[in-house]
Amino acid sequence: MSDAPIRAEKVTKVFGGLTAVDGVDLELRRGEVAAVIGPNGAGKTTLFNMLTGLYRPTSGRIRLGERDITRARPDQITALGVARTFQNIRxxxxxxxxxxxxxxxxxxxxxxxxxxxxxxxxxxxxxxxxxxxxxxxxxxxxxxxxxxxxxxxxxxxxxxxxxxxxxxLASDPHVLLLDEPTAGMDPRESAELAGFVLKVRDERKLSILLIEHDMKVVMGISDRVTVLDHGELIAEGDPAAVRQDPKVIEAYLGRSAA
Incomplete structure (x- = not known):
């Protein structure tokens, strides 16, 4: 069995004339917490929506273990063990x-x-x-x-x-996707949430992928970080390396600090 519970292979999503995600490769490794970051409009939530079946990729493949789920419905993907939350609470x-x-x-x-x-x-x-x-x-x-x-x-x-x-969690997932879980929280609540994400990973033996804007949370709990900008993957690696990447600083971190 693949060591990646879920992965995207050169996925692209085009809406009309707009390419929201452009040939992105991403994998979530077993037992890790990985983060996807990037400025607004980078394609992060669109990528999540393809991983969970809400959007069908224009091209590329989504795999869950060795199973091709590119054309699977959201309910089918949930039944296979993938759960998610949304940026706007639903x-x-x-x-x-x-x-x-x-x-x-x-x-x-x-x-x-x-x-x-x-x-x-x-x-x-x-x-x-x-x-x-x-x-x-x-x-x-x-x-x-x-x-x-x-x-x-x-x-x-x-x-x-x-x-x-x-x-x-009630759906017994083995993969959990969290879209902006600390959005709207104060620093204390964000810190509590970050600790809780690690608790979920460790006690439930889950693989967790999150979109997150709070860089303190990202750097504190992520094993690996993927950075998107204008729908393209511009960097990937451990948090310390990504934080020092000139392309990331220009596209996201520097912009946030400005």
Missing amino acids: LFPTMTARQNVMIGRHSRMKAGVFGSIFRPPWVNREEREAEERAGEELKFVGLKADLLDRTTASLSYGDQRRVEIARA
């Missing part, structure tokens, strides 16, 4: 934190239309197990017990992030 605001996480568990549940309508005993048992699992995941991500049955609209931004990560 929770159901009128549902509770627990209910939102139960939705993430549905990809591992057997009940279909028949079970939902006729509700044999095993369906009720499966739903009880999903409810228990949701509570466990919310505890794991650090949501306070008195918030589990509150609507997500009533939760703080940081707690909504926790719920979204718990929902992703």
Whole structure:
């Protein structure tokens, strides 16, 4: 089996006349935390959307282990063990934190239309197990017990992030993609989130790929960093080397410091 749980091979995505991602190679190695960075419009989220089936590459291939998932649907990719969060939190605001996480568990549940309508005993048992699992995941991500049955609209931004990560973990992934997980967080919350990402990697034995703008977080937790600019890969390597790369400084780090 390949040592790369998920990889992109020369993937390109064109929207009309705009090339959002241009021939990018990327691999996430087993058990690592890797980051994708770059200025706004660099193609980072477009790349994530191709890895998770929301966008189909114009050219190139996406592989999960040895399986070609280039043309797979998002639900199929989730069932194969890939979960993600989004830059803009996508929770159901009128549902509770627990209910939102139960939705993430549905990809591992057997009940279909028949079970939902006729509700044999095993369906009720499966739903009880999903409810228990949701509570466990919310505890794991650090949501306070008195918030589990509150609507997500009533939760703080940081707690909504926790719920979204718990929902992703409920699907039993082996690959986790986090899109701007510290967006909207203060420095203390960002530091806590960074520590939590490492906890997830170590305790759940996951491979984690994240898009992140907070360079302190990136440099603190990443084993490897990939840098995009205008849809092209301009650098890749360990954080210290990438930070000193002249192309990266010109395209991103220097621009951020200016």
